Amino acid sequence: MSTSEDRVVVRGLEGVCAAETRVSYVDGVNGELFYSGYNIHDLADKVSYEEVIYLLWHDHLPNKEDLWEFKSKLVAEMRLPAQVIHAIELTPPGSHPMSVLRTGVSMLGMFDPDAQDNCAAANGRKAIRLVAAIPTIVANLHRIRTRQPVLSADPGLGVAANFLYMLRGTAPDEEEAKAMDLLMVLHADHGLNASTFAARVAASTETDMHSALTAAIGTLKGHLHGGANQKVMEMLVRIDGVGMVQDYIHGMLDEGHRIMGFGHRVYKTEDPRASHLRGVSQFLCKRAGQEHLYNISHRIEEVVKEAKGIYPNVDFYSATVQHALGIPKEFFTAVFAASRCAGWVAHILEQYRDNRLIRPTSKYVGKYGRKFAPLDRRE
Numbered sequence: 001m002s003t004s005e006d007r008v009v010v011r012g013l014e015g016v017c018a019a020e021t022r023v024s025y026v027d028g029v030n031g032e033l034f035y036s037g038y039n040i041h042d043l044a045d046k047v048s049y050e051e052v053i054y055l056l057w058h059d060h061l062p063n064k065e066d067l068w069e070f071k072s073k074l075v076a077e078m079r080l081p082a083q084v085i086h087a088i089e090l091t092p093p094g095s096h097p098m099s100v101l102r103t104g105v106s107m108l109g110m111f112d113p114d115a116q117d118n119c120a121a122a123n124g125r126k127a128i129r130l131v132a133a134i135p136t137i138v139a140n141l142h143r144i145r146t147r148q149p150v151l152s153a154d155p156g157l158g159v160a161a162n163f164l165y166m167l168r169g170t171a172p173d174e175e176e177a178k179a180m181d182l183l184m185v186l187h188a189d190h191g192l193n194a195s196t197f198a199a200r201v202a203a204s205t206e207t208d209m210h211s212a213l214t215a216a217i218g219t220l221k222g223h224l225h226g227g228a229n230q231k232v233m234e235m236l237v238r239i240d241g242v243g244m245v246q247d248y249i250h251g252m253l254d255e256g257h258r259i260m261g262f263g264h265r266v267y268k269t270e271d272p273r274a275s276h277l278r279g280v281s282q283f284l285c286k287r288a289g290q291e292h293l294y295n296i297s298h299r300i301e302e303v304v305k306e307a308k309g310i311y312p313n314v315d316f317y318s319a320t321v322q323h324a325l326g327i328p329k330e331f332f333t334a335v336f337a338a339s340r341c342a343g344w345v346a347h348i349l350e351q352y353r354d355n356r357l358i359r360p361t362s363k364y365v366g367k368y369g370r371k372f373a374p375l376d377r378r379e
Contacts (some may be wrong), residue, residue, distance in 0.1 A: 007363040014265065018358070019192060023056055023109045023346045026191040028266035033273065036060075044276045047081060049160050049184040049339070050074060053131060056189055056346040071158060077132035078153035078162055080104075080140060081111045085150060088141050097334040098221040102214055104137040105130070109210030116208055118352060126209045127345045134213075135159065135338035138331060139166035142272045163338065168285060168326050175287070176325060179280050183321055186273040186314060187336055189343025191266070195219040195226070203351040204358040216344045217337055223260070226336040231260035233317035233329040235300075237292055245299040246281055253307060261316030262304050270311040277317035284324035293320050 010016050025034040031042040036055050043052065047061070050071045054062045062070060084107050091100050109115045112129060114122035139151045148169060152163045161177040163184075166291035172180060189196070199216035203209075220226035239248050252259060264271055278298075297320055301312050322332050 007361065009363045010221050010266075019199065019351075021192070021274040021347065021350060022059060022353075023343060023350060024189040024191055026266050028264070028268050031267055031269035031272055033190065040186070040272050040276075042184060044185060045178075047185065048158055049181050049188070049342070050158055052185050052188045053342040056342055057127065057349065062129070072155070073128050074132045074159055075153050075155055075157070075162060076135045077129045078159070080133060080136055081108070083111065084108060084137075084320065085140060085144075088137070089144055091141075093145065095336060097138060098217065098223070098227075098337065099330050100141050101137050101334050101337060102217045102221070104141075105134065105210060105217060106214045108133055109208060112210065115210060116276075118206060118208065123209060123352065127349065130209065130213060131341050132159070134341045135163040136164070136166065136333075138334045138338050139163055141334075142167050142328065142331060143169070150346070163335075164325065167331075168354060174324075175283075179284055180325060182276065182280060183318060183335070184339040186276060187339035189340065189346065190314075193225070194222075195340065196344060196347050200347050200351045201358045203348045204355055206352075206355065209345070209348055212348045213341065213344055216340075220337050220340065221333060226315075226333040226340075228260045228313075229319045229332040229336065230329050232316055233323060233332065235260060236296055236319065239300075240261060241292065242295050242299045245296060246303050249300060249303045250307065257310075259304050261319065262308070262312055263310040264313045267311070267313070271313045273314040274312045274317055277314065277321055278312075281317040281324070282321040283309070285320055290320070290324055290326040293323065 022036060024036070025030075027034070030268050035052060037045060038055070038061075047055075048067075048071075051061055051067060051122050053065065053074075065289070086105055088100060088104060091103075107257055108130070112126060114126050118125075136153075143150045151166045151169065154165055154171065155178070157171065158181065159163060160180040160183075161172050164172040164176060164180050192200075195216040198219040199212045202212040202215040223231055239245060249259060280298065282294050285291050297317065301316070304310060305314075318336075319329070319332060322335060323329065327335060
């Protein structure tokens with residue numbers, strides 16, 4: 001009998017190369033991130049979220065005319081079918097925003113006229129609709145739960161600024177819009193992470209784009225992936241001041257608890273995205289009268305680095321950035337999804353263009369040759 005005993009299991013598929021991509025590259029040794037060949041340090045604070053979406057999908061940055069047309073299409077699609085809004089209204093008040101988002105994206109597939117058409121033109125139209133709809137679902141959910149009317153997008157604002165406007169009800173000022181744009185740029189893509197891999201696995205079956213994105217959202221929901229930023233905020237509010245940080249962190253470590261927002265499967269040095277968010281966090285927290293949260297965060301970084309030699313990842317400072325922007329912590333992971341959908345779509349489109357069903361094998365460690373007994377003879 002053939003067995004799988006000679007197969008080597010790589011737990012978590014660490015180090016296994018599962019796909020070719022031109023979308024993004026994570027250089028964990030040198031702590032660098034590239035979007036379609038551009039170092040993230042050359043893009044952060046210099047390009048808009050719309051420019052990054054265009055880059056990830058088209059492999060080049062847009063010119064002014066292309067950007068204006070692309071941005072206009074995205075903002076025009078920041079709306080939902082009435083049936084989807086009503087479904088959001090019916091969700092239980094305690095349900096996690098990521099659960100609502102997952103269901104909302106799945107529902108959108110039933111209202112999209114191109115849903116079952118996987119030709120390039122139809123996929124391009126769906127891509128724009130979905131990347132526009134995901135932040136709209138998040139914003140509408142918050143408005144509905146706080147018993148406020150849902151808002152239409154402002155055609156004079158970009159995706160990031162519109163997200164803040166539609167969520168909070170007030171247009172962001174220049175600094176807030178800039179910070180939100182940067183946050184979404186830094187979260188737009190990150191190699192073959194768990195949610196992106198889930199999206200590509202689903203896409204490899206030639207399922208529709210809505211289903212592939214639903215798989216990605218469900219994967220991002222896990223606290224070992226996108227859910228870490230909410231856990232960071234929950235940790236920060238439990239610490240009363242900078243003077244309590246050392247005892248709190250060492251107590252956590254002594255009990256074997258993981259400090260959320262630290263360490264990364266790929267990076268062996270500082271996450272380049274965290275270096276940008278650290279400064280934004282300091283500025284926004286001071287501006288919002290929340291400087292104590294930044295100070296606690298910075299002290300945690302120092303203590304963890306000294307105790308464990310590990311660095312903060314993108315989740316750590318994104319928590320205080322979002323909090324300072326007025327985003328409730330329960331929505332942090334959904335904001336991550338609203339940003340990362342740009343990269344998910346890029347990978348889905350790439351998978352469709354050069355597809356092979358992703359079907360790994362496994363090492364069977366169960367028994368062979370067990371004797372079957374009818375129900376009346378079993379003990």
